[in-house]
Amino acid sequence: MGRINLRVPYEEKDEVKKLGAKWDWNMRVWYVPENLSHEIFSKWLLLPNIKAKSFSIARVMTDCWSCNKYTYVYTIFFDEGYHYKNYNEDTEEVYWEHNHYPAMLCHVEYVSADAQLLIEKHTQCYTYDYSKKAKMHYVMNHCIHCGAKHGDFIMHGEPGGEFNPVTPERARNIRIISFNTPIECRASDSYYNDFYKSIRYQRGWK
Template structure:
């Protein structure tokens, strides 16, 4: 199991939607993320402070407390094998046909509904969880002001679901 490389005092779940590549139906998708203050590191650098919110991709390790919450927060987001990634990670699954929907389609592709460098217009719900978070993941820093506006509306201690107005 890879070592933890992202730590935070809280985390968030963002819900959105996309069209399934397999069956063509629209399905709910989820991503996990952290906002400052958090720390992250790669395999050779020391721990660094995160200065912008980050969406996490290719999550290979999560703490037990986070794992216990995921079925309620993101029911079709669970660890599964991936031919492309060559090892299991947490990814989305279509609610209609159960096809795997990888992080590239949700986060990294130019058309991705929850791409961290663009306005998160594909986001429909945010839920912040105020409990310690640790993961082994790739952290994509959110670069668009639309993300900042959504986090500002959440406030630092809000754990209630909020509808996006972006």
């Protein structure tokens, strides 16, 4: 990712400001200027909780709730599983555990640099923004025509949502392109959907 954003509680804003962090008024987020080391902001860094040796981008067409025109929406997809950070309450040990099932990601707060470059190259209007509903910043879809925000909640969480198909036919509308590039990110995963096996894989968007 081009710059490093920070998750800063309101009561700690003066502390990061004194350390040199800058406030982006448009995105409503604190970030680390290029001339400063991110290490001094370790307390507020968005650390990865998911990683994999490869990943895919999923794309499907939907109609915009604002302008009623067709637009594409995207998400990160793991067809061969991934590792996620877990915590043992008894031993207080933090460790990585393997999830063997395919999964879509939602509320993506951070993506490692190499993966982010590929995502930016192969998507449209899938950019970091603030969600009032989720009360957080994450990589969000926007209409390619009017710029309206398309949040993750319905697309991933509701049965029949763009990335939560309830029939093989709906799943076949989803297109996938894959990359043999490692990825680390901070995000939530959607529940496993048996219709993921109907998703179409391809070398590029058509």
